[in-house]
Amino acid sequence: IQTSAMFSELQKCPRNVLVCERSSFMNEKSRHDKHVSQHYFNYKVSARRYGCDGGVSGVEETGGWGWMGALTALCVLCDPGRFYALSYKTRIDQDDVVALLPLLILSVVKDTYEQLGLEGRPSQYYGSSALLVGTEAWSLPPCLSRYPWKELQASVDTQTLRDLPCPVLHGDDLRGETACEPHAFLEWLGAVAFVICSENEATSFLSTYECPEPRTLVDQAVLCTVTGLLLPEDIHSLLEELRRYFDQPKSSSWLSLVVHGFADSPISWGMAEHGFHKGGENFYSFVLFKNQDYWLHMGTGANDGCPP
Amino acid sequence: MSDPGAVGGSVTYQRLVHKNSSGFHYMKVSLVFEKEGKRIDGAFFKQLIISALRNVYGEIGAAFPFDVLKFEEKSLTAVLRVYNSGLVKLWSALTLLGSYQNETCAVRVVQVLLPYQYTGGP
Numbered sequence: 053i054q055t056s057a058m059f060s061e062l063q064k065c066p067r068n069v070l071v072c073e074r075s076s077f078m079n080e081k082s083r084h085d086k087h088v089s090q091h092y093f094n095y096k097v098s099a100r101r102y103g104c105d106g107g108v109s110g111v112e113e114t115g116g117w118g119w120m121g122a123l124t125a126l127c128v129l130c131d132p133g134r135f136y137a138l139s140y141k142t143r144i145d146q147d148d149v150v151a152l153l154p155l156l157i158l159s160v161v162k163d164t165y166e167q168l169g170l171e172g173r174p175s176q177y178y179g180s181s182a183l184l185v186g187t188e189a190w191s192l193p194p195c196l197s198r199y200p201w202k203e204l205q206a207s208v209d210t211q212t213l214r215d216l217p218c219p220v221l222h223g224d225d226l227r228g229e230t231a232c233e234p235h236a237f238l239e240w241l242g243a244v245a246f247v248i249c250s251e252n253e254a255t256s257f258l259s260t261y262e263c264p265e266p267r268t269l270v271d272q273a274v275l276c277t278v279t280g281l282l283l284p285e286d287i288h289s290l291l292e293e294l295r296r297y298f299d300q301p302k303s304s305s306w307l308s309l310v311v312h313g314f315a316d317s318p319i320s321w322g323m324a325e326h327g328f329h330k331g332g333e334n335f336y337s338f339v340l341f342k343n344q345d346y347w348l349h350m351g352t353g354a355n356d357g358c359p360p
Numbered sequence: 361m362s363d364p365g366a367v368g369g370s371v372t373y374q375r376l377v378h379k380n381s382s383g384f385h386y387m388k389v390s391l392v393f394e395k396e397g398k399r400i401d402g403a404f405f406k407q408l409i410i411s412a413l414r415n416v417y418g419e420i421g422a423a424f425p426f427d428v429l430k431f432e433e434k435s436l437t438a439v440l441r442v443y444n445s446g447l448v449k450l451w452s453a454l455t456l457l458g459s460y461q462n463e464t465c466a467v468r469v470v471q472v473l474l475p476y477q478y479t480g481g482p
Binding site: 062259 | 375377425431
Protein backbone atom coordinates (compact mmCIF):
# COMPACT_ATOMS: atom_id res chain seq x y z
CA ILE A 53 0.00 0.00 0.00
CA GLN A 54 2.86 2.34 0.82
CA THR A 55 4.50 1.54 -2.53
CA SER A 56 1.38 2.36 -4.54
CA ALA A 57 0.90 5.60 -2.61
CA MET A 58 4.46 6.65 -3.41
CA PHE A 59 3.96 5.68 -7.04
CA SER A 60 0.85 7.85 -7.34
CA GLU A 61 2.87 10.81 -6.02
CA LEU A 62 5.36 10.31 -8.83
CA GLN A 63 2.59 10.68 -11.39
CA LYS A 64 1.53 14.14 -10.28
CA CYS A 65 2.44 17.21 -12.27
CA PRO A 66 2.06 20.98 -11.77
CA ARG A 67 -1.38 22.53 -12.17
CA ASN A 68 -2.19 24.53 -15.27
CA VAL A 69 -5.20 26.40 -16.61
CA LEU A 70 -6.12 27.20 -20.20
CA VAL A 71 -9.03 29.54 -20.96
CA CYS A 72 -10.40 29.53 -24.51
CA GLU A 73 -12.75 32.24 -25.73
CA ARG A 74 -14.52 32.65 -29.03
CA SER A 75 -16.10 35.89 -30.20
CA SER A 76 -15.94 38.46 -33.00
CA PHE A 77 -13.99 41.71 -33.27
CA MET A 78 -17.21 43.22 -34.60
CA ASN A 79 -19.04 42.33 -31.39
CA GLU A 80 -19.46 45.43 -29.23
CA LYS A 81 -19.05 43.38 -26.10
CA SER A 82 -15.92 41.61 -27.27
CA ARG A 83 -13.35 41.54 -24.48
CA HIS A 84 -10.23 41.24 -26.62
CA ASP A 85 -9.29 44.89 -25.97
CA LYS A 86 -9.51 44.44 -22.25
CA HIS A 87 -7.49 41.21 -22.21
CA VAL A 88 -4.70 42.78 -24.29
CA SER A 89 -4.72 46.02 -22.28
CA GLN A 90 -4.40 44.30 -18.95
CA HIS A 91 -1.51 42.04 -19.86
CA TYR A 92 1.20 44.62 -19.31
CA PHE A 93 4.56 42.95 -19.57
CA ASN A 94 5.16 41.01 -22.76
CA TYR A 95 8.54 39.90 -24.00
CA LYS A 96 7.73 38.19 -27.28
CA VAL A 97 5.06 38.52 -29.94
CA SER A 98 4.91 36.17 -32.89
CA ALA A 99 2.58 36.75 -35.84
CA ARG A 100 2.14 33.85 -38.23
CA ARG A 101 0.51 33.47 -41.61
CA TYR A 102 -0.05 30.10 -43.22
CA GLY A 103 -0.40 29.89 -46.99
CA CYS A 104 -0.48 32.69 -49.64
CA ASP A 105 2.35 35.06 -50.52
CA GLY A 106 3.64 38.17 -48.84
CA GLY A 107 4.85 38.91 -45.35
CA VAL A 108 2.97 39.65 -42.17
CA SER A 109 2.66 43.41 -42.34
CA GLY A 110 2.51 45.43 -39.20
CA VAL A 111 4.89 43.36 -37.13
CA GLU A 112 8.00 45.00 -38.51
CA GLU A 113 6.60 48.44 -37.77
CA THR A 114 5.63 47.64 -34.19
CA GLY A 115 7.43 50.06 -31.92
CA GLY A 116 8.16 47.61 -29.15
CA TRP A 117 10.43 50.01 -27.43
CA GLY A 118 10.43 50.07 -23.71
CA TRP A 119 12.47 51.01 -20.73
CA MET A 120 14.04 48.39 -18.54
CA GLY A 121 15.67 49.25 -15.27
CA ALA A 122 18.48 47.31 -13.73
CA LEU A 123 17.42 45.75 -10.51
CA THR A 124 15.24 47.78 -8.23
CA ALA A 125 15.39 51.13 -9.67
CA LEU A 126 14.14 53.75 -11.93
CA CYS A 127 14.60 57.37 -11.10
CA VAL A 128 13.16 59.17 -14.09
CA LEU A 129 9.53 59.47 -15.08
CA CYS A 130 8.45 60.33 -18.58
CA ASP A 131 4.94 60.58 -19.97
CA PRO A 132 2.98 58.41 -17.52
CA GLY A 133 0.69 57.19 -20.27
CA ARG A 134 3.54 55.44 -22.04
CA PHE A 135 5.97 54.53 -19.31
CA TYR A 136 6.45 50.86 -18.51
CA ALA A 137 9.41 49.32 -16.79
CA LEU A 138 10.43 45.97 -15.37
CA SER A 139 13.56 45.12 -13.43
CA TYR A 140 16.09 43.22 -15.48
CA LYS A 141 17.28 39.65 -14.82
CA THR A 142 15.43 39.40 -11.52
CA ARG A 143 13.72 36.18 -10.57
CA ILE A 144 10.23 36.45 -9.15
CA ASP A 145 10.68 33.54 -6.73
CA GLN A 146 14.10 34.58 -5.38
CA ASP A 147 14.87 38.27 -5.93
CA ASP A 148 13.25 41.66 -5.59
CA VAL A 149 11.27 42.57 -8.70
CA VAL A 150 10.18 46.09 -9.60
CA ALA A 151 7.52 46.94 -12.16
CA LEU A 152 6.17 50.32 -13.26
CA LEU A 153 2.94 50.82 -15.16
CA PRO A 154 3.49 53.73 -14.10
CA LEU A 155 1.80 52.39 -10.99
CA LEU A 156 4.62 51.00 -8.87
CA ILE A 157 4.50 47.28 -8.13
CA LEU A 158 7.11 45.60 -5.99
CA SER A 159 7.60 41.92 -5.25
CA VAL A 160 10.24 41.83 -2.54
CA VAL A 161 11.86 39.35 -0.22
CA LYS A 162 11.40 39.62 3.52
CA ASP A 163 14.56 41.61 4.26
CA THR A 164 13.79 44.22 1.61
CA TYR A 165 10.21 44.51 2.80
CA GLU A 166 11.35 45.27 6.33
CA GLN A 167 13.88 47.78 5.03
CA LEU A 168 11.32 49.62 2.87
CA GLY A 169 8.81 50.07 5.67
CA LEU A 170 5.90 50.14 3.20
CA GLU A 171 2.59 48.35 3.56
CA GLY A 172 2.01 45.29 1.42
CA ARG A 173 0.54 41.83 1.59
CA PRO A 174 2.14 38.37 1.75
CA SER A 175 2.74 36.67 -1.56
CA GLN A 176 0.21 33.93 -2.37
CA TYR A 177 2.94 31.65 -3.68
CA TYR A 178 6.19 32.46 -1.90
CA GLY A 179 6.13 32.39 1.88
CA SER A 180 9.04 34.78 2.31
CA SER A 181 7.93 37.41 -0.21
CA ALA A 182 5.49 40.28 -0.21
CA LEU A 183 3.63 42.13 -2.94
CA LEU A 184 3.24 45.89 -2.75
CA VAL A 185 1.08 47.94 -5.09
CA GLY A 186 1.62 51.70 -4.94
CA THR A 187 -0.80 54.48 -5.75
CA GLU A 188 1.66 57.02 -7.13
CA ALA A 189 4.63 55.97 -9.21
CA TRP A 190 6.78 58.90 -8.18
CA SER A 191 6.71 57.97 -4.54
CA LEU A 192 9.66 55.73 -5.23
CA PRO A 193 11.42 54.68 -2.04
CA PRO A 194 14.86 56.35 -1.81
CA CYS A 195 16.74 53.07 -1.58
CA LEU A 196 15.36 52.08 -4.99
CA SER A 197 16.01 55.31 -6.83
CA ARG A 198 19.73 55.26 -7.37
CA TYR A 199 20.22 52.45 -9.88
CA PRO A 200 20.95 52.73 -13.62
CA TRP A 201 18.27 52.29 -16.24
CA LYS A 202 18.43 51.73 -19.98
CA GLU A 203 16.21 51.62 -23.01
CA LEU A 204 15.79 48.23 -24.65
CA GLN A 205 15.20 48.15 -28.38
CA ALA A 206 13.00 45.42 -29.74
CA SER A 207 14.42 42.97 -32.26
CA VAL A 208 12.51 41.50 -35.19
CA ASP A 209 13.09 38.08 -36.73
CA THR A 210 11.32 36.66 -39.79
CA GLN A 211 11.25 33.02 -40.80
CA THR A 212 9.69 31.33 -43.83
CA LEU A 213 8.75 27.65 -43.80
CA ARG A 214 7.84 25.61 -46.89
CA ASP A 215 5.54 22.64 -47.33
CA LEU A 216 4.21 22.79 -43.82
CA PRO A 217 1.54 20.37 -42.52
CA CYS A 218 -1.08 22.61 -40.96
CA PRO A 219 -4.16 21.64 -38.90
CA VAL A 220 -7.59 22.45 -40.26
CA LEU A 221 -9.53 24.83 -38.05
CA HIS A 222 -13.27 25.41 -38.04
CA GLY A 223 -14.02 28.84 -36.63
CA ASP A 224 -17.21 27.74 -34.92
CA ASP A 225 -15.62 24.70 -33.30
CA LEU A 226 -13.61 26.07 -30.39
CA ARG A 227 -13.74 22.78 -28.54
CA GLY A 228 -12.21 20.90 -31.45
CA GLU A 229 -14.90 18.25 -31.82
CA THR A 230 -14.67 18.14 -35.61
CA ALA A 231 -11.19 19.59 -36.04
CA CYS A 232 -8.16 20.43 -33.94
CA GLU A 233 -8.47 20.37 -30.14
CA PRO A 234 -7.01 23.47 -28.34
CA HIS A 235 -4.06 21.75 -26.63
CA ALA A 236 -3.10 19.91 -29.82
CA PHE A 237 -3.31 23.21 -31.73
CA LEU A 238 -1.09 25.03 -29.23
CA GLU A 239 1.35 22.12 -29.31
CA TRP A 240 1.49 22.43 -33.09
CA LEU A 241 2.18 26.20 -32.81
CA GLY A 242 5.15 25.29 -30.64
CA ALA A 243 6.35 22.65 -33.06
CA VAL A 244 6.35 25.26 -35.82
CA ALA A 245 8.24 27.75 -33.67
CA PHE A 246 10.91 25.18 -32.79
CA VAL A 247 10.99 23.91 -36.40
CA ILE A 248 10.14 20.43 -35.20
CA CYS A 249 9.41 17.66 -37.67
CA SER A 250 5.71 16.87 -37.55
CA GLU A 251 5.64 13.93 -39.94
CA ASN A 252 6.90 11.07 -37.83
CA GLU A 253 5.80 7.48 -38.02
CA ALA A 254 4.04 5.94 -35.05
CA THR A 255 6.88 3.42 -34.86
CA SER A 256 9.67 5.99 -34.98
CA PHE A 257 12.23 5.59 -32.17
CA LEU A 258 13.06 9.25 -31.62
CA SER A 259 9.67 10.95 -31.88
CA THR A 260 6.10 10.00 -32.71
CA TYR A 261 4.86 13.58 -32.92
CA GLU A 262 2.79 14.49 -35.95
CA CYS A 263 0.57 17.38 -36.99
CA PRO A 264 -2.98 16.96 -35.62
CA GLU A 265 -5.69 15.65 -37.93
CA PRO A 266 -7.50 16.80 -39.98
CA ARG A 267 -4.69 18.66 -41.69
CA THR A 268 -3.65 20.20 -44.95
CA LEU A 269 -0.33 21.07 -46.53
CA VAL A 270 0.48 24.74 -47.06
CA ASP A 271 3.10 25.87 -49.56
CA GLN A 272 4.50 28.57 -47.35
CA ALA A 273 4.20 29.91 -43.82
CA VAL A 274 5.69 33.15 -42.54
CA LEU A 275 6.58 33.66 -38.89
CA CYS A 276 7.49 37.12 -37.71
CA THR A 277 8.69 37.52 -34.12
CA VAL A 278 9.32 40.69 -32.12
CA THR A 279 11.26 40.37 -28.87
CA GLY A 280 11.74 43.08 -26.25
CA LEU A 281 9.61 44.91 -23.71
CA LEU A 282 6.40 45.03 -25.69
CA LEU A 283 3.54 47.25 -24.62
CA PRO A 284 -0.19 46.48 -24.76
CA GLU A 285 -0.61 49.50 -27.05
CA ASP A 286 1.81 47.97 -29.55
CA ILE A 287 -0.04 44.67 -29.48
CA HIS A 288 -3.34 46.48 -30.04
CA SER A 289 -1.87 48.15 -33.12
CA LEU A 290 -0.54 44.87 -34.38
CA LEU A 291 -3.90 43.19 -33.89
CA GLU A 292 -5.63 45.92 -35.89
CA GLU A 293 -3.05 45.56 -38.66
CA LEU A 294 -3.55 41.80 -38.80
CA ARG A 295 -7.33 42.27 -39.02
CA ARG A 296 -6.75 44.48 -42.08
CA TYR A 297 -4.67 41.72 -43.70
CA PHE A 298 -7.91 39.92 -44.61
CA ASP A 299 -8.89 42.84 -46.86
CA GLN A 300 -6.34 41.58 -49.36
CA PRO A 301 -7.87 39.59 -52.24
CA LYS A 302 -5.65 36.55 -51.69
CA SER A 303 -5.37 36.01 -47.97
CA SER A 304 -5.16 32.85 -45.95
CA SER A 305 -8.20 31.75 -43.94
CA TRP A 306 -6.66 32.40 -40.57
CA LEU A 307 -3.68 33.96 -38.83
CA SER A 308 -2.24 33.43 -35.39
CA LEU A 309 -0.75 35.91 -32.94
CA VAL A 310 1.10 34.51 -29.94
CA VAL A 311 2.04 36.80 -27.05
CA HIS A 312 4.28 35.73 -24.19
CA GLY A 313 4.45 37.53 -20.89
CA PHE A 314 7.64 37.76 -18.89
CA ALA A 315 8.05 34.63 -16.80
CA ASP A 316 9.31 36.78 -13.90
CA SER A 317 6.70 39.53 -14.03
CA PRO A 318 5.05 40.16 -10.63
CA ILE A 319 1.60 40.34 -12.26
CA SER A 320 -0.14 38.53 -15.11
CA TRP A 321 -3.52 40.06 -16.06
CA GLY A 322 -4.60 43.19 -14.22
CA MET A 323 -3.21 43.12 -10.70
CA ALA A 324 -3.37 39.33 -10.35
CA GLU A 325 -0.17 38.06 -8.75
CA HIS A 326 2.01 35.90 -10.98
CA GLY A 327 4.54 33.31 -9.83
CA PHE A 328 7.16 31.26 -11.66
CA HIS A 329 6.79 27.73 -10.20
CA LYS A 330 8.44 25.56 -12.90
CA GLY A 331 8.02 27.64 -16.04
CA GLY A 332 6.41 31.05 -15.43
CA GLU A 333 3.59 30.39 -17.93
CA ASN A 334 1.94 33.67 -18.81
CA PHE A 335 0.67 33.64 -22.35
CA TYR A 336 -2.19 34.35 -24.75
CA SER A 337 -2.80 33.52 -28.36
CA PHE A 338 -5.23 34.90 -30.93
CA VAL A 339 -6.43 33.00 -33.95
CA LEU A 340 -7.96 35.53 -36.37
CA PHE A 341 -10.42 34.35 -39.00
CA LYS A 342 -11.32 36.01 -42.26
CA ASN A 343 -14.82 36.92 -41.11
CA GLN A 344 -13.42 38.86 -38.08
CA ASP A 345 -14.22 36.07 -35.66
CA TYR A 346 -11.42 35.14 -33.30
CA TRP A 347 -10.32 32.57 -30.80
CA LEU A 348 -8.38 33.65 -27.75
CA HIS A 349 -6.42 31.16 -25.65
CA MET A 350 -5.00 32.36 -22.32
CA GLY A 351 -2.75 30.11 -20.26
CA THR A 352 -1.27 30.26 -16.78
CA GLY A 353 0.61 27.86 -14.55
CA ALA A 354 0.53 26.56 -11.01
CA ASN A 355 1.46 29.87 -9.34
CA ASP A 356 -1.26 31.93 -10.98
CA GLY A 357 -4.96 32.49 -10.70
CA CYS A 358 -7.33 31.71 -13.53
CA PRO A 359 -6.97 34.08 -16.54
CA PRO A 360 -9.78 36.68 -16.75
CA MET B 361 -8.80 25.21 -44.45
CA SER B 362 -12.48 25.86 -44.05
CA ASP B 363 -13.85 29.37 -44.07
CA PRO B 364 -16.50 30.03 -41.41
CA GLY B 365 -18.52 32.40 -43.57
CA ALA B 366 -19.42 36.03 -44.22
CA VAL B 367 -18.35 39.03 -42.16
CA GLY B 368 -21.04 39.78 -39.67
CA GLY B 369 -19.88 39.40 -36.12
CA SER B 370 -22.94 37.45 -35.24
CA VAL B 371 -20.97 34.72 -33.50
CA THR B 372 -22.09 33.85 -29.99
CA TYR B 373 -19.59 34.42 -27.22
CA GLN B 374 -18.18 31.13 -25.96
CA ARG B 375 -15.79 30.45 -23.11
CA LEU B 376 -14.17 27.17 -22.09
CA VAL B 377 -11.90 26.61 -19.10
CA HIS B 378 -9.53 23.63 -19.18
CA LYS B 379 -7.87 22.69 -15.90
CA ASN B 380 -4.97 20.27 -16.01
CA SER B 381 -6.18 18.88 -19.31
CA SER B 382 -2.98 19.25 -21.28
CA GLY B 383 -1.69 15.71 -21.72
CA PHE B 384 1.98 16.57 -22.09
CA HIS B 385 4.80 18.53 -20.59
CA TYR B 386 7.83 19.66 -22.56
CA MET B 387 11.40 19.94 -21.36
CA LYS B 388 14.30 21.84 -22.80
CA VAL B 389 17.43 19.99 -21.72
CA SER B 390 21.12 20.25 -22.31
CA LEU B 391 23.60 17.35 -22.20
CA VAL B 392 27.08 18.06 -20.92
CA PHE B 393 30.00 15.63 -21.12
CA GLU B 394 33.05 15.98 -18.93
CA LYS B 395 35.16 15.33 -22.01
CA GLU B 396 34.55 18.26 -24.33
CA GLY B 397 34.01 17.84 -28.02
CA LYS B 398 32.08 14.59 -27.85
CA ARG B 399 29.52 14.21 -30.63
CA ILE B 400 26.43 12.03 -30.49
CA ASP B 401 23.21 11.68 -32.46
CA GLY B 402 19.56 11.73 -31.45
CA ALA B 403 19.22 7.97 -31.13
CA PHE B 404 22.21 7.79 -28.79
CA PHE B 405 20.72 10.59 -26.71
CA LYS B 406 17.37 8.85 -26.39
CA GLN B 407 19.05 5.60 -25.40
CA LEU B 408 21.03 7.51 -22.78
CA ILE B 409 17.80 8.79 -21.24
CA ILE B 410 16.16 5.35 -21.34
CA SER B 411 19.20 3.95 -19.54
CA ALA B 412 18.95 6.70 -16.91
CA LEU B 413 15.28 5.86 -16.34
CA ARG B 414 16.00 2.16 -15.97
CA ASN B 415 18.80 2.82 -13.50
CA VAL B 416 16.44 4.71 -11.19
CA TYR B 417 13.07 3.05 -11.75
CA GLY B 418 13.82 -0.36 -13.23
CA GLU B 419 12.42 -1.92 -16.38
CA ILE B 420 8.78 -1.57 -15.39
CA GLY B 421 9.07 1.90 -13.89
CA ALA B 422 10.86 3.17 -16.98
CA ALA B 423 8.33 1.67 -19.37
CA PHE B 424 6.59 4.84 -20.48
CA PRO B 425 6.98 6.67 -23.77
CA PHE B 426 8.60 10.03 -24.33
CA ASP B 427 9.61 11.83 -27.52
CA VAL B 428 12.79 13.60 -28.45
CA LEU B 429 11.06 16.26 -30.52
CA LYS B 430 14.25 17.99 -31.47
CA PHE B 431 17.93 17.25 -30.92
CA GLU B 432 20.74 19.57 -31.93
CA GLU B 433 24.01 17.72 -32.37
CA LYS B 434 26.23 20.80 -32.22
CA SER B 435 24.96 22.14 -28.91
CA LEU B 436 23.72 18.80 -27.47
CA THR B 437 20.41 20.41 -26.56
CA ALA B 438 17.01 18.84 -26.99
CA VAL B 439 13.29 19.34 -26.56
CA LEU B 440 11.53 16.38 -24.97
CA ARG B 441 7.83 15.62 -24.74
CA VAL B 442 6.46 13.40 -21.97
CA TYR B 443 3.04 12.51 -20.65
CA ASN B 444 2.15 14.34 -17.45
CA SER B 445 2.27 11.09 -15.49
CA GLY B 446 5.90 10.56 -16.53
CA LEU B 447 7.21 14.09 -15.90
CA VAL B 448 8.48 13.56 -12.37
CA LYS B 449 10.16 10.26 -13.19
CA LEU B 450 11.81 11.60 -16.34
CA TRP B 451 13.00 14.78 -14.63
CA SER B 452 14.36 12.96 -11.60
CA ALA B 453 16.15 10.35 -13.73
CA LEU B 454 17.79 13.09 -15.79
CA THR B 455 18.86 14.88 -12.63
CA LEU B 456 20.43 11.75 -11.15
CA LEU B 457 22.30 10.78 -14.30
CA GLY B 458 26.04 10.90 -13.73
CA SER B 459 27.56 8.82 -16.46
CA TYR B 460 26.76 6.75 -19.53
CA GLN B 461 28.95 4.04 -21.07
CA ASN B 462 31.76 5.00 -18.68
CA GLU B 463 31.67 8.63 -19.74
CA THR B 464 30.97 11.23 -17.09
CA CYS B 465 28.06 13.40 -18.14
CA ALA B 466 25.10 15.35 -16.82
CA VAL B 467 21.78 16.58 -18.14
CA ARG B 468 20.73 20.10 -17.27
CA VAL B 469 16.99 20.75 -17.33
CA VAL B 470 16.87 24.26 -18.75
CA GLN B 471 13.12 24.71 -18.71
CA VAL B 472 9.90 22.77 -18.17
CA LEU B 473 7.09 23.98 -20.40
CA LEU B 474 3.43 23.52 -21.10
CA PRO B 475 2.10 23.69 -24.66
CA TYR B 476 1.33 27.37 -24.42
CA GLN B 477 4.74 28.37 -23.18
CA TYR B 478 6.28 25.94 -25.64
CA THR B 479 4.65 27.94 -28.43
CA GLY B 480 7.27 30.61 -27.93
CA GLY B 481 10.01 28.68 -29.68
CA PRO B 482 13.73 28.66 -28.83
